[in-house]
Structure formats: structure tokens, C-alpha cells
Amino acid sequence: MMSTESTLNNMILTAIMLITIYYICYFMLKQRLPFTYRTKSYANLRVVLNYGLQWIANTLVAITATAISYHTIKYSFPNLSDFKNEGTSTLFIIMLAILIFSLNFRAILKFAQFLNHVVLYISLKKNNISNNLKHAIANKDEQGIIENHKLIKQTDMKVNLSNEETIILTACLSKHGFNEDVKQMLQPIFYKEQSFLNKFFTTNTNMVEYTVNGIDEDFVTRDTFKHKIKQFNNITNITSYIMSVLFIIQFVIVTFGDALYIPNTIKMIFVILTSVLIISIILIKHRKIKEIYRKELEIVNLPNNHMKIKKPILESILLGLSVMIIIITFIDIFFY
Incomplete structure (x- = not known):
């Protein structure tokens, strides 16, 4: 024991x-x-x-x-x-x-x-232009901010600022007419370098995004509908990452559970709960996107009888694997 x-x-x-x-x-x-x-x-x-x-x-x-x-x-x-x-x-x-x-x-x-x-x-104890700018930002010294910003611009120096410091700096520069400098500063914020997985999912949108077919050609999207879809897509991307991580953890526990001395009871409970969670998320998301499109088509008086919404490839794979894992787990419980 x-x-x-x-x-x-x-x-x-x-x-x-x-x-x-x-x-x-x-x-x-x-x-x-x-x-x-x-x-x-x-x-x-x-x-x-x-x-x-x-x-x-x-x-x-x-x-x-x-x-x-x-x-x-x-x-x-x-x-x-x-x-x-x-x-x-x-x-x-x-x-x-x-x-x-x-x-x-x-x-x-x-x-x-x-x-x-x-x-x-x-x-910050070092006496240099970068720190002087940070001190000026912290003290809300507009003259000091402008002077140190000009010096940094002349020396082509890069300064790492927090979001709060960036907001104060851009507000001060905009107030004093440095609009071009503000645009250059904000560009890295809006156009960040993507990771390998982000690039992959952005290029292959069918991996994480839903495909909608069977909608009338006269369908014109309203701004409110576009906003709802944008919010849904943002949530979809986040949940896709979460489900992928859950499945990886699940796979590790199933594969290396014995080596880590994880009791079979705990392993089975965890596997079933995570599988049910993944399946529930996928089904709820699919139902939600269908509801969004159905309501929008009703508002614009267009038929939705032939509308078909296809799940993302990643979710279809996770759904199939999760169902298979639950079946295998129950077989182990009742027959072994």
C-alpha cells in the first residue's frame, strides 16, 4: 500500500x-x-x-x-x-x-x-536619457517629456515603456503637435509580431473559424452583426487555444499517468471531466453561432432553411477524439 x-x-x-x-x-x-x-x-x-x-x-x-x-x-x-x-x-x-x-x-x-x-x-537609478524620460512621465512633467523625447529621437534610442507610460507619453506628444511621432509609436502596438501558431491559424482560418454556407446572396451584414461576429471570433480563438492545451494535458496524463503514479480513479475522473468540458464548449459555440446567424436572417427577412454552419477543423478533431476517449474510459471501467 x-x-x-x-x-x-x-x-x-x-x-x-x-x-x-x-x-x-x-x-x-x-x-x-x-x-x-x-x-x-x-x-x-x-x-x-x-x-x-x-x-x-x-x-x-x-x-x-x-x-x-x-x-x-x-x-x-x-x-x-x-x-x-x-x-x-x-x-x-x-x-x-x-x-x-x-x-x-x-x-x-x-x-x-x-x-x-x-x-x-x-x-531607474542610472542617469541617462531613457530614465529621465521615465521620471518626467511619472511626474507628469510635460516640458521634461518633450525635451527627453527629442533627445531620444535624435539618438535613435529605443525605450521600453509600460502601457500606462505609453498612454501618458502619446497624450503629451499629441497635445504639443507631435502627431507623426505618435503614429510611429502606436504602430508596434497595433501591428505586433505573431507567433508561429498565430501565423498558422491566421493563414488557415478554417482551422479555428466556422464556415457558413447556404445563405441568400441578398444578405447584407449590418454593423451590429459584424460586431457580434467579431466578438464571437475572438472568443473562438481563445477557446481553441484553451481546448488544445486541455487536450495536451489530457494526453500526457493518459500516456504517462502510470509513470507519475497517478491513481487510476483520479486519472479516469480527470479524463472524463476534461473530455466533457471540451465537448460542451464545442457544442455551445456551434449553437451560439447558429443563433447569431438565425436571428440576423430573421431581422432582414431572409430564409434560413438551407443555412449550414461547419465547425472548424480543429474543433471537429477535438470533438471526435474527446468522444473516443470517453468511450475508451468507460470500456476500461466496466470491462477491465
């Missing part, structure tokens, strides 16, 4: 593996390393101390909770057989693993935020 402590360790290692997979996918989609933050405000000593205290507080809570949890299972429930039934032990260990992992992960995130602000605070 495996000890409760070993089972808990395996649960925590599984959570670490899942979050690692998530951040790998995050890096592929965003082309940015995890734990790198663009500060939203000017980093003075007060801000640094605030983040430092948050990190210390979260770390103390995480260490205390972890120590109490391991002490409890070591002396009160050393073996899984000490529980009354398997369901109780499974639920208890899952909740404990989630608690320990969440608190420690939050402490790590707070440390990353604190470290970023410390680095920023130290870098």
Missing part, C-alpha cells in the same frame, strides 16, 4: 508538470517567457517594498500550510488504508495537493513580480 505522503508528492508533481505544459504553450502562443511582467506604473521604493512584503507574506503562508499539511498526513494518516474509503482518501489528497501547490505557486509568482520591480527600480 502506497503511503499518503508519496501519493501527495505525486499529485504535486503532476500539478507541476501540468503548469509546465501550460507555460510551454504560453511561450509558443505569446512568444514571451513566463514570469516576465510589464510594470503598469512607475516603480518607486514604495512599490518595491509593497511587492516585497506581499512576497514575504505569501511565502510564510505557503511554508506554514505545507508544513502543517505534511505533519498531519505523516502522523494522522500515514497510509491510504487509514481512511474509511478510497473516495474520501482521493478527495482529501486532491484538495490538499491543490492547496499546497496553489499557495507555493502564488509565492513564486509574487517573488517574480518583486524581482522584476527590484530590477526596474535599480535600473
Whole structure:
């Protein structure tokens, strides 16, 4: 019989593996390393101390909770057989693993935020044009902003600014008639470099977007309809990434679950829940897009009898695989 402590360790290692997979996918989609933050405000000593205290507080809570949890299972429930039934032990260990992992992960995130602000605070101590511009922006000194911007423009220097700092700078430049400079500054914001997957999905739109056929040629889209479709497409892209990540995590657990000592009960519950979640998202989205088109056609008095909306290829693949996984899981439950 495996000890409760070993089972808990395996649960925590599984959570670490899942979050690692998530951040790998995050890096592929965003082309940015995890734990790198663009500060939203000017980093003075007060801000640094605030983040430092948050990190210390979260770390103390995480260490205390972890120590109490391991002490409890070591002396009160050393073996899984000490529980009354398997369901109780499974639920208890899952909740404990989630608690320990969440608190420690939050402490790590707070440390990353604190470290970023410390680095920023130290870098701002240097006396150069870039920092002088940041100081002027923080103090809302319009004359200082204009003067340092001119110097930066002459030296062809690149300055990394947060979104808040960019807004203040562009507002000041626009106020003083530097319209061309404002256009050049805003261009990188509106035309960002895309990751490999973003480029692939943008080129192959049928992978993540719905295909609509059978609509009358007289159909003219209204502005409100275009806005609804745009919102729906944005949500579709996000959910497509989420479902892809869920399926990857699901595949890893099914493939390497035994190597990670994940109990079969937990593995089956997770697989079924994630599969049901993926299927539900796909069906709800398909129903939603049909409802949007149906209502619009009714408003413009056009027939919708022959309208057919085809699911994206990615969603069709995920739907088929999820259904297959559920069937295989139930076969394992009832026949093995």
C-alpha cells in the first residue's frame, strides 16, 4: 500500500508538470517567457517594498500550510488504508495537493513580480536619457517629456515603456503637435509580431473559424452583426487555444499517468471531466453561432432553411477524439 505522503508528492508533481505544459504553450502562443511582467506604473521604493512584503507574506503562508499539511498526513494518516474509503482518501489528497501547490505557486509568482520591480527600480537609478524620460512621465512633467523625447529621437534610442507610460507619453506628444511621432509609436502596438501558431491559424482560418454556407446572396451584414461576429471570433480563438492545451494535458496524463503514479480513479475522473468540458464548449459555440446567424436572417427577412454552419477543423478533431476517449474510459471501467 502506497503511503499518503508519496501519493501527495505525486499529485504535486503532476500539478507541476501540468503548469509546465501550460507555460510551454504560453511561450509558443505569446512568444514571451513566463514570469516576465510589464510594470503598469512607475516603480518607486514604495512599490518595491509593497511587492516585497506581499512576497514575504505569501511565502510564510505557503511554508506554514505545507508544513502543517505534511505533519498531519505523516502522523494522522500515514497510509491510504487509514481512511474509511478510497473516495474520501482521493478527495482529501486532491484538495490538499491543490492547496499546497496553489499557495507555493502564488509565492513564486509574487517573488517574480518583486524581482522584476527590484530590477526596474535599480535600473531607474542610472542617469541617462531613457530614465529621465521615465521620471518626467511619472511626474507628469510635460516640458521634461518633450525635451527627453527629442533627445531620444535624435539618438535613435529605443525605450521600453509600460502601457500606462505609453498612454501618458502619446497624450503629451499629441497635445504639443507631435502627431507623426505618435503614429510611429502606436504602430508596434497595433501591428505586433505573431507567433508561429498565430501565423498558422491566421493563414488557415478554417482551422479555428466556422464556415457558413447556404445563405441568400441578398444578405447584407449590418454593423451590429459584424460586431457580434467579431466578438464571437475572438472568443473562438481563445477557446481553441484553451481546448488544445486541455487536450495536451489530457494526453500526457493518459500516456504517462502510470509513470507519475497517478491513481487510476483520479486519472479516469480527470479524463472524463476534461473530455466533457471540451465537448460542451464545442457544442455551445456551434449553437451560439447558429443563433447569431438565425436571428440576423430573421431581422432582414431572409430564409434560413438551407443555412449550414461547419465547425472548424480543429474543433471537429477535438470533438471526435474527446468522444473516443470517453468511450475508451468507460470500456476500461466496466470491462477491465
